[in-house]
Amino acid sequence: GEVTGRRAAAAAAEKRSHRHAISSSRLERPSRRATRQNHALRAAPGEDPYSSFSESMDPQKAKQSCILFYSPDTEALARKVSNASAKINLGEIAWKNFADGFPNLFIKDAQNLRNSHVAFLASFHDPALIFEQLSIIYALPRMFVGSFTLVLPFFPTGTAERIEAEGEVATAFTLARILSNIPLSRGGPTSLVIFDIHALQERFYFGDTVLPLFESGIPLLKAELQKLTAAGEEIVIAYPDEGAWKRFHMFFPGYPEVICTKVRDGDKRIVRLKEGQPAGKHVVIVDDLVQSGGTLIECQKLLAMQGAKHVSAYVTHGVFPKESWRRFKHDPSEGAKDGFRHFWLTDSCPQTAKAVEGKAPFCLLSLAEPIAAALEI
Template identity: 50%
Template sequence: MANMPRKRPHEDSLPEDLQKLVAHQIEASLSGRNKYIILAHPSMDHIKKALIELDPLSYTEVKVDWREFESGMPNIFIEEVHKLLPAHVLLLLNMRRKEILLDQLSLLYAIPRYGCRSLTVLLPFFPTGTMERVDREGEVATASTLSRMISAVPMTPGGPARFLIFDIHALQIRFYFQDSILPVLLSAMPLLLNLLKTRYASEDVAVAFPDEGAKKRFGGFFEKEGYPVLFCSKVREGDKRVVRVAEGDPQGKHVFIVDDLCNTGGTVLACRSELEKRGAKKVSVFVTHGVFPQGTAWLDYVGLSWQKFEGGGFDRIFITDSIPETCSIFEERKVSQGEKSHFEVINLAPALHTYLQGQVNYDAREAWRK
């Protein structure tokens, strides 16, 4: 009797949804993939869909009903919440607009309490990154404020939540987070490098930065790959401050102006004009975060900024899809103007997928280190 095999319950006796879950877990384990359940704010659906299309075995969606009470306050419901219990969860957030901040923080704090095995959060753009320090009394460093709010997320059974942030404006912000979470700083610069090595492989390319700070952050990454690196700086000429090429020669080259983010774009436009005067054959732009000004008529401001760049003399203007609101404006205008548009949106999903699956060399992280 002691040697008789234990009976296993017939799989037909298990609930259908549990059968599917067990089968999916077994398939993922045998394939060697890291399996994630994805929850996303509606504005981040484009990245969610791209990940699922890239690897359907690695990513499964759990839907969230982003309802509101009559008062306008959040009334959020996670469908099929039981699926979170044994799972590694990937949460896609967009905190660019303060009116949707409470909704997302509420979901963020709730997920670990439903027993997920681990929590990884994609926050591609850290929206208060440019206000990371106090230069005069009375200023408020909102980067510190948002870091504290994010750090309040509960621990998971697998440890602290990971927060993946692309091209944060100031590296020291990582130290604003408390030990309850793990900030992981990624970079979109490998996506640009892939463009240069494929689409622009036959051209004489140089990489320019609109200021010395950007060169310090990213210059070594491109220098190691053999690309000439330039940078511009603002100098005073009489009563004016003008942009000049401080280092490097753009003569006869297709120059890519590179930075982590772009607000009004005035410095980038001035840099393009100076590079052209110095003999650049063509000038393109790559920025991770196309921020652009906000205000009461934000969509109008974005449209005007977009038009300013469109007519600014650039060959191509690349941004990533880190800020969904900006990308939707660009895509709508691109559809209306057809191939006349100089803008092109680069999807972050492939770089995110590579990091999540631990494939090869962590290029998205190494761009910061070189």
């Protein structure tokens, strides 16, 4: 009994000692508030004692810098992107060719790209230029970069996204497969930024090793429409066909709509008014891209016949093969019958942007700020 009593007393003493140690450690450990107070005491005179705390919580401060490379045709846009964000710096590539015509490429300061966030601004407007850009696109992720983003504003084969007869080739799927094989970077799959792809379901053409991010140039147009509305213009949004309506109508809540449709008359395709009231209004035709421009011109003529006060147009991608942009006439003030009051397009197609800049009725809307926002990590 005596032994048992001594053991119980020893256990009780040990338990009291353990509790004392815990309470002492709690007293010695500074609280979060005390830590901030100590930091405040160490702050220099005139310095905000909590500045480092607020900066660490600021998402803008936490964003990391990005090195943006670009093709020769996208240099002007790349410089605008860099000017739009202090976090984006431009990289350099030497674009040369061997005697046989194949590309001779060199990425400058490649050894400094490790763990950096890297992006490439591409333009596939000319099939002859795709191979040399793919060579760079496949090389950059292998340089132990922290992450890799490919910015391809215009996905050129987007309109060839389906097969209607056996034997046709859906080249949209082909290009998507090529881009889906971009090597992984240290940060994982490549982020692929595309503006106003022709059909949203094309996202399913890409494999799991690339993350497509579909952006839109429509917010740039809406900013222009707000200016016209503030100036007293009555704006109506028109769509050249039902496909364009399905693609873009959700961007324009609150705006009256006009929907056109294409019908066949023998070998001709005629544009007719399906629904809406354009009379007396400034009608803005919206679509994702323009090629020869025939459909837009037919829509303009139809809307003028229906009494539209002015007709303008917007496309994200002005392809305009064979300088077909020259077909578009300007309506300076007389009315819709004379042509287009405004023709807004972005600089997603560099050769077109250079050709139409400063020429009425064309108004360039730059994708620089949306691209800069997409590159911020």
